[in-house]
Amino acid sequence: MSEPRIKYRINLKKIEQLSVSQRTELLPVAQKFKFRANDYYLSLINWDDPDDPIRRIVIPQEGELEPFGRLDASNEESNYVAAGCQHKYKDTALLLCNEVCGAYCRFCFRKRLFQDNNHEVLYDVTPGIEYIAAHPEISNVLLTGGDPLMLKTEQLEDIISRLREIDHVSIIRLGSKIPAFNPYRIINDPKLLALFKKYSTREKRIYVMAHFNHPNELTEVSREGLDLLMQAGVITVNQTPIIGGLNDSPEILAELMNKLSYAGVPPYYFFQCRPTEGNAPFDIPLVKTFRVIEEAKRLVSGLAKRIRFVMSHELGKIEMVGLTDQHIYLRFHRARYSADEGRFMIFQRNDQAFWLDDLSPVNEIPVSVSEYCLQAS
Ligand code: SF4
Known part of the structure; x- marks a missing residue:
């Protein structure tokens, strides 16, 4: 495939496909939450x-200035x-090793990292x-x-090779939207592919957690x-938030799931x-998200249905596993505290709730699923 040279764009004023008045109107949004894109993705x-x-993924929108949520929503x-x-x-640690992306998703949950006064990211990952x-x-x-x-291949090699020296680290994952934002970063760098070949072994694989939001x-x-x-x-798998006006339709979501699984990306x-x-323009209530996903699952094959x-x-x-006229059923898929592992919870149905904190519990049936199973047997 021929190689265009991809230019990154950080100045909204220079996005000529937007009218002058659009650029002026959206400037305060881009001043508050940074804009970044690249020529490939804009094309x-x-x-x-x-x-x-x-456009919805990367171009600022006025609604972003509405009061909503917290900068660090998951603390x-x-x-x-x-x-x-x-x-x-x-069993899992995160190294925040870079504070730029191939573009910036407007609904990013870590947009705080892109602000100038944030120091959570460390390019020298030695302490981690x-x-x-x-x-x-x-x-x-x-x-x-x-x-x-977005790191140089040499920097990435430095990190990956040091992790591979630690016996108990088996899986290295890279959370990356580059396969969507700028695939040429992969296509045009044989050294990157050689790095993966060297360190993704039969015993210890490297995973890319890709981030395709839309077909x-x-x-x-x-x-x-x-x-x-x-x-x-x-091994590449995909994860995506469900975003209002982007992928919150069963047909679009099913198309995304099908195309990903056809391409070998579960x-x-x-x-x-x-x-x-x-995120006011992007967030939709839990109940709506659940229903869209359940509808979409009816349209895809078993391999795509494994998604949670x-x-x-x-x-x-916290996984949403069920919905009735009265109740919402949740279960801890991963837990910060071991006592919560597998815990099953029932909440009053609330069609306006966006987050666990908006729900009122009915009760908590026994402490964990394993305990429940023991009692049932
Ligand atoms: S790729 Fe991920 S970290 Fe980067 S802007 Fe999008 S959501 Fe945020």
């Missing part, structure tokens, strides 16, 4: 369509155990690596940020990038959009 937009999905601040390193679930080496219970490390694939992002070029990752021994998580500041719908809450990954 996917149909500028005649004001509701174009790619990630409480997860830091060393500079640049979060440890919330026993030392912490991980000293904690044998950590078998999974997620490189995140920002986007680790329009699955272009021929992005499929080539995904294919090269696969050939380099990387859909892994659907996330409830976090109530993050600036979760809230990345401060207390853990």
Whole structure:
């Protein structure tokens, strides 16, 4: 595939496809929540369509200035155990190794990282690596940020090779939207692919947690990038929030799930959009999200149906597993505190609720699913 040189765009005033008045109107939004895009990704937009999905992902909108949510909706601040390193679930640590992405999603849950006064990201990940080496219970490390694939390949190799020296780290994951934002980063860097080939081994794989939100992002070029990752021994899965006006229709979601699974990228998580500041135009209530997902699941094959719908809450990954006229049923899929592991919870149905904190519990049936099973047998 031929290689265009991808230019990054950070100045909204220079996005000529927007009218002068649009640029002026949206400038205060971009001043509050940074704008960033690139030529490849912008080329996917149909500028005649004001509701174009790619446009909704990266172009600022006035509604972002409405009061809504908190900057750190899942209280990630409480997860830091060393500079640049979060440890919330026993077996998994996060290294925040970069504070830029190939573009900025308007609904980003970590948009605080892009603000000039934020210092959560550490380019020198040594303190985090030392912490991980000293904690044998950590078998999974997620490189995140920002986007680790925005690092130079040499920087990435430095981090990955140091992690591979730690025996108890088996899985290295890269949370990345580069396969959607700029597949040429993968296609045009043989050294990156060689790095993956070297460190993604039969015993210890590297995973890319991709972030395709809409089927329009699955272009021929992005499929080539995904294919090269696969050939380099990387396992790629996909996770996406459900975003109002973007992918909150069963048909669009089913198309996304089907196309991903056809390309060999299993859909892994659907996330409830976090109530993050600036997300008023994007967040939709839990009940609506659940119904859209359940409808979409009827339209896809078993491989795509494995996906789970979760809230990345401060207390853990909480899966929504059921809905009746009166109740919402939730279960801890991952828990911050071991006593919550598998805990099943029933809440009063509330069609306006966006987050766990908006729900009122009916009761909590026995402490954990395992305990429940014991009692039932
Ligand atoms: S790719 Fe992820 S971290 Fe980067 S802007 Fe989008 S949601 Fe935020």
